[in-house]
Amino acid sequence: MLDEENIVDPSHPRYDSLMIRKKIADAGVKGMLADSAMIAHGRGEAYDYLLGEKTTPSAMEATKEAVARLIKAESPVISLNGNAIALAGSDFLTLASQLGCPVEINIFYRTPERMGALIGHLKLLNSKLGLDVEILGGIPDERIPGLEGPRGACQSNGIFSADTILVPLEDGDRCEALVAMGKEVLVIDLNPLSRSSRNCTVGIVDEVSRVAKNMIQMMPEKPAPTKWNNAKGLQAALDQIIDNITNKFS
Amino acid sequence: MLDEENIVDPSHPRYDSLMIRKKIADAGVKGMLADSAMIAHGRGEAYDYLLGEKTTPSAMEATKEAVARLIKAESPVISLNGNAIALAGSDFLTLASQLGCPVEINIFYRTPERMGALIGHLKLLNSKLGLDVEILGGIPDERIPGLEGPRGACQSNGIFSADTILVPLEDGDRCEALVAMGKEVLVIDLNPLSRSSRNCTVGIVDEVSRVAKNMIQMMPEKPAPTKWNNAKGLQAALDQIIDNITNKFS
Numbered sequence: 001m002l003d004e005e006n007i008v009d010p011s012h013p014r015y016d017s018l019m020i021r022k023k024i025a026d027a028g029v030k031g032m033l034a035d036s037a038m039i040a041h042g043r044g045e046a047y048d049y050l051l052g053e054k055t056t057p058s059a060m061e062a063t064k065e066a067v068a069r070l071i072k073a074e075s076p077v078i079s080l081n082g083n084a085i086a087l088a089g090s091d092f093l094t095l096a097s098q099l100g101c102p103v104e105i106n107i108f109y110r111t112p113e114r115m116g117a118l119i120g121h122l123k124l125l126n127s128k129l130g131l132d133v134e135i136l137g138g139i140p141d142e143r144i145p146g147l148e149g150p151r152g153a154c155q156s157n158g159i160f161s162a163d164t165i166l167v168p169l170e171d172g173d174r175c176e177a178l179v180a181m182g183k184e185v186l187v188i189d190l191n192p193l194s195r196s197s198r199n200c201t202v203g204i205v206d207e208v209s210r211v212a213k214n215m216i217q218m219m220p221e222k223p224a225p226t227k228w229n230n231a232k233g234l235q236a237a238l239d240q241i242i243d244n245i246t247n248k249f250s
Numbered sequence: 251m252l253d254e255e256n257i258v259d260p261s262h263p264r265y266d267s268l269m270i271r272k273k274i275a276d277a278g279v280k281g282m283l284a285d286s287a288m289i290a291h292g293r294g295e296a297y298d299y300l301l302g303e304k305t306t307p308s309a310m311e312a313t314k315e316a317v318a319r320l321i322k323a324e325s326p327v328i329s330l331n332g333n334a335i336a337l338a339g340s341d342f343l344t345l346a347s348q349l350g351c352p353v354e355i356n357i358f359y360r361t362p363e364r365m366g367a368l369i370g371h372l373k374l375l376n377s378k379l380g381l382d383v384e385i386l387g388g389i390p391d392e393r394i395p396g397l398e399g400p401r402g403a404c405q406s407n408g409i410f411s412a413d414t415i416l417v418p419l420e421d422g423d424r425c426e427a428l429v430a431m432g433k434e435v436l437v438i439d440l441n442p443l444s445r446s447s448r449n450c451t452v453g454i455v456d457e458v459s460r461v462a463k464n465m466i467q468m469m470p471e472k473p474a475p476t477k478w479n480n481a482k483g484l485q486a487a488l489d490q491i492i493d494n495i496t497n498k499f500s
Contacts, residue, residue: 021286021289024289025285025286025289028285035275035278035288036271036275038285038288038289038292039271039274039275039288039289039291039292039295040292041289041292042288042289042290042291042292042293042294042295042296043292043293043295043296044292044296045289045292045293045296046292046293046294046295046296046297046441047296049443050300191296193299193495193498231499231500232499234498234499235497235498235499235500238495238496238498238499241491241495242492242495242496245443245488245491245492246488246492247485248443248484248485248488249481249482249484249485249488250481250485
């Protein structure tokens with residue numbers, strides 16, 4: 001497993017994971033992240049390591065289910081926070097373009113500086129990719145009922161009116177509040193035990209940039225929704241961890 | 251489990267964990283930590299959550315074994331990095347005082363500013379506690395063989411000549427290099443699969459501030475060393491995780 005402090009060496013067996021970490025560190029330097037984002041990333045690293053640092057079959061199924069529900073939705077929105085933008089901003093813009101839907105930035109520790117850095121970064125990526133995805137979140141005019149403070153802020157033409165929301169790396173309170181609004185909430189979270197994973201409609205237990213890439217590739221297949229059992233998918237993730245650590249030292 | 255971004259509310263069922271996190275965030279603000287320290291802390295949080303956020307019986311046994319070996323040692327040293335100082339600086343000074351041994355600061359990303367902040371913080375704690383523990387690391391005059399860069403720096407009258415070293419939250423390369431020098435290396439690491447845990451003499455899979463407190467309490471008992479099976483202790487930690495996540499959703 002990871003050592004406490006490490007440098008990125010291309011010959012390192014866990015180079016991918018270390019490069020993902022570097023993206024987070026770089027985004028931190030650019031002012032895109034709160035300190036807690038680093039700690040959250042570390043938690044994700046630990047779960048990803050235990051899961052094997054690859055997309056498990058059950059995570060792939062959950063990803064397909066989420067894609068199916070996004071395609072079927074009348075007004076889907078992709079909600080993005082700092083970590084999701086740092087790790088997979090380009091991919092989520094590509095997915096939004098495929099879906100013809102907006103992205104909306106929603107961050108827990110909202111400051112004008114961080115919002116500005118995130119919006120600016122997404123605009124730059126939009127332009128680099130030749131896309132014209134609508135970027136919401138900068139001028140919130142509605143609130144998610146039951147959420148105190150800035151994280152409850154949202155846009156009427158985005159998250160507030162959406163029927164289906166893809167929320168990578170969501171905070172648990174907000175996930176619950178969105179479900180309480182009657183929305184389908186599709187969560188990407190490496191922790192199968194988080195409140196977000198437990199309370200959402202479809203929980204994808206996988207690393208956010210792998211999921212975004214898988215979703216882009218699945219879009220042309222136009223999968224159809226099924227009757228999804230979220231608890232079953234989450235237990236499959238836990239069972240994968242159990243498989244990976246059973247009799248490791250004997 | 252933890253949500254991505256959270257605030258500390260005393261009624262929160264995981265208040266202790268959130269307060270520990272706050273200590274890391276505060277130390278970051280004081281310039282005591284590299285960015286990677288936050289990510290490392292997050293990894294620890296995930297393992298601690300899976301372990302149940304309390305000292306397991308096998309961790310308590312490993313702690314006792316480490317205390318026994320520190321007492322028996324001719325020249326023990328407690329090696330401290332930024333996270334260990336932030337989370338349990340006072341407790342490690344108390345333990346060093348009980349053992350009559352020095353502490354030595356050794357950090358991966360060594361800068362004069364960080365070293366200064368850490369030494370200053372420990373001196374302040376020494377004074378607050380009315381202790382006079384020797385604080386080494388500021389003027390390294392030797393090197394740990396096989397380690398490149400600043401993290402190989404150490405003091406001749408500290409880590410270099412020690413026969414037994416307590417190393418909370420160690421990096422894997424350095425742990426291996428210390429073992430290769432023929433030292434007894436006692437590691438505190440919440441990840442039972444880390445290279446540090448695997449390669450050390452006694453691995454304590456537990457949260458560093460809980461371990462430090464347990465050690466202080468065990469010192470008067472003067473436990474005796476046993477023939478320790480490190481692999482068995484690590485598998486016990488993994489088995490605890492397995493117990494905690496089996497049939498969680500069924």
